[in-house]
Amino acid sequence: GDSVTQMEGPVTLSEEAFLTINCTYTATGYPSLFWYVQYPGEGLQLLLKATKADDKGSNKGFEATYRKETTSFHLEKGSVQVSDSAVYFCALRSNSGNTPLVFGKGTRLSVIA
Amino acid sequence: EADIYQTPRYLVIGTGKKITLECSQTMGHDKMYWYQQDPGMELHLIHYSYGVNSTEKGDLSSESTVSRIRTEHFPLTLESARPSHTSQYLCASSVPGGPYEQYFGPGTRLTVT
Numbered sequence: 276g277d278s279v280t281q282m283e284g285p286v287t288l289s290e291e292a293f294l295t296i297n298c299t300y301t302a303t304g305y306p307s308l309f310w311y312v313q314y315p316g317e318g319l320q321l322l323l324k325a326t327k328a329d330d331k332g333s334n335k336g337f338e339a340t341y342r343k344e345t346t347s348f349h350l351e352k353g354s355v356q357v358s359d360s361a362v363y364f365c366a367l368r369s370n371s372g373n374t375p376l377v378f379g380k381g382t383r384l385s386v387i388a
Numbered sequence: 389e390a391d392i393y394q395t396p397r398y399l400v401i402g403t404g405k406k407i408t409l410e411c412s413q414t415m416g417h418d419k420m421y422w423y424q425q426d427p428g429m430e431l432h433l434i435h436y437s438y439g440v441n442s443t444e445k446g447d448l449s450s451e452s453t454v455s456r457i458r459t460e461h462f463p464l465t466l467e468s469a470r471p472s473h474t475s476q477y478l479c480a481s482s483v484p485g486g487p488y489e490q491y492f493g494p495g496t497r498l499t500v501t
Contacts, residue, residue, distance in 0.1 A: 307488070307489075309489060311492075313429075317494055317495070318394075318478050318480075318492035318493050318494045318495045319478065319480075319490075319492040320492070321489050321490075321491070324489055362429050364431070368488050368489075373438065375419075375421055375433055375436055375446070375490075376482075376488075376489075376490055378430075378431045380428075380429065380430045381429040381430060381431070383429065
């Protein structure tokens with residue numbers, strides 16, 4: 276079945292450091308891909324998405340590019356802030372059926388001043 | 389901003405009590421979901437619904453039950469709460485039409501003593 280694998284955390288960075296959180300997927304066809312963010316005590320928020328190969332999703336300085344050849348959707352940000360401290364989830368939605376999103380296990384990011 | 393609501397936000401209750409966690413959305417979404425989130429952050433799909441009078445069990449076996457009598461309302465019920473039910477419960481709904489991204493409520497943190 277479909278699955279998402281993302282790098283294990285926790286990830287700790289200093290403010291203004293470069294961030295990469297790796298995400299790879301297994302799916303048939305051409306799934307849609309998502310990154311969600313969960314701040315402490317809250318639900319998940321959609322951060323960005325991409326629906327076809329080579330699409331780049333971006334929001335709030337975060338970017339991720341849909342790479343079909345490597346089945347990847349890595350999240351990047353050039354300069355993180357303390358306020359980016361949160362848990363990040365990679366997810367996919369298969370286009371082969373009417374199914375719920377498949378989530379990765381989440382990566383906790385802590386940014387220190 | 390998605391309009392999806394969960395009540396209560398926090399609940400502490402004794403073993404053996406019956407509880408209902410409420411979830412409502414005002415967006416007219418057909419699809420709704422319940423997730424259980426463990427302390428390690430991982431999300432587990434426990435129930436979903438694709439419309440009125442439609443309910444399905446998710447990937448994680450759960451002693452809870454759900455109902456979908458109205459489009460906007462998707463309550464989750466535990467007939468007899470146990471300490472093993474202590475967790476964060478997240479409700480979500482998804483837009484009609486691709487790519488079906490999901491919008492999440494703020495969650496209910498349940499503690500069973």
